[in-house]
Amino acid sequence: MTAHIIAKNVGVEFPIFNSSHRSLKKSILNATTGGRVAKDSKNHVVVRALDDINLEFHPGDRVGLVGHNGSGKTTLLRVLSGVYAPTQGQLSTQGSIATLLDVSLGMDGEATGYENIRIRGLLMGLSMAQIDAQIDEIAEFTDLGEYLDMPMRTYSSGMTVRLGFAVSTSVHADIVIMDEWLSVGDADFQLKATQRLNDMVNRASILILASHSMDLVEKTCNKIIRMEHGKIAEIYNNTLIAV
Numbered sequence: 001m002t003a004h005i006i007a008k009n010v011g012v013e014f015p016i017f018n019s020s021h022r023s024l025k026k027s028i029l030n031a032t033t034g035g036r037v038a039k040d041s042k043n044h045v046v047v048r049a050l051d052d053i054n055l056e057f058h059p060g061d062r063v064g065l066v067g068h069n070g071s072g073k074t075t076l077l078r079v080l081s082g083v084y085a086p087t088q089g090q091l092s093t094q095g096s097i098a099t100l101l102d103v104s105l106g107m108d109g110e111a112t113g114y115e116n117i118r119i120r121g122l123l124m125g126l127s128m129a130q131i132d133a134q135i136d137e138i139a140e141f142t143d144l145g146e147y148l149d150m151p152m153r154t155y156s157s158g159m160t161v162r163l164g165f166a167v168s169t170s171v172h173a174d175i176v177i178m179d180e181w182l183s184v185g186d187a188d189f190q191l192k193a194t195q196r197l198n199d200m201v202n203r204a205s206i207l208i209l210a211s212h213s214m215d216l217v218e219k220t221c222n223k224i225i226r227m228e229h230g231k232i233a234e235i236y237n238n239t240l241i242a243v
């Protein structure tokens with residue numbers, strides 16, 4: 001089965017329950033960034049974070065999402081990874097998806113490092129048997145040693161991210177979805193983290209990366225999508241990289 005993502009007329013609206021009509025008018029006049037503020041069929045105020053998105057991703061696609069603050073990049077990543085359901089249109093995805101939006105999501109401060117490897121591994125879609133097979137390698141990669149037997153609340157923020165990163169990048173997925181290129185830890189760790197992330201991305205058949213760095217997107221992606229006010233303003237092939 002080959003991986004794909006196909007979106008047809010996909011939209012996402014967030015209802016805003018405490019916005020007055022007066023502030024709505026003001027938002028429409030002032031909104032130079034962000035999704036469109038509008039009213040839905042029941043006259044409720046909504047932010048239209050994504051509007052009429054049509055796209056197809058297939059194996060080999062390395063997609064860079066660019067656009068101003070509030071243009072809809074994160075919302076699109078969340079829809080593509082299944083965190084949000086579209087409020088309009090249809091989305092079809094095939095293949096396993098690894099979402100690297102928040103590598104520590106779901107981990108528990110009271111649980112030990114080893115327990116958190118299991119918790120995060122399960123959240124990333126690994127089976128218990130897969131976690132057991134990889135746990136030593138993941139533990140070694142973190143360099144956290146004896147700390148892995150201690151509750152995670154005793155870790156520094158960098159140590160927590162090391163742990164989350166090590167588990168999240170141990171998954172083999174057909175589709176990798178990232179909000180900015182992950183860069184974690186101190187200088188030494190960053191070197192090996194970059195290598196591990198590159199390996200994961202190279203193994204994936206589709207990469208979707210949102211970034212504010214045009215330089216990074218041009219180096220990494222063969223297709224670039226520019227978002228504007230929740231819509232696709234432009235899709236083009238990056239001629240710096242062979243498509």
Ligand SMILES: Nc1ncnc2c1ncn2[C@@H]1O[C@H](COP(=O)(O)OP(=O)(O)OP(=O)(O)O)[C@@H](O)[C@H]1O
Nearest residue numbers: 014034035047049068069070071072073074075076
């Ligand atoms: N939970 C939410 N409730 C209401 N509006 C939201 C919510 N999340 C996002 N939005 C709105 O949706 C629009 C798109 O936001 P999104 O976070 O997708 O933009 P972005 O391109 O990722 O921005 P940035 O570059 O600043 O991260 C914005 O107008 C934002 O205000």
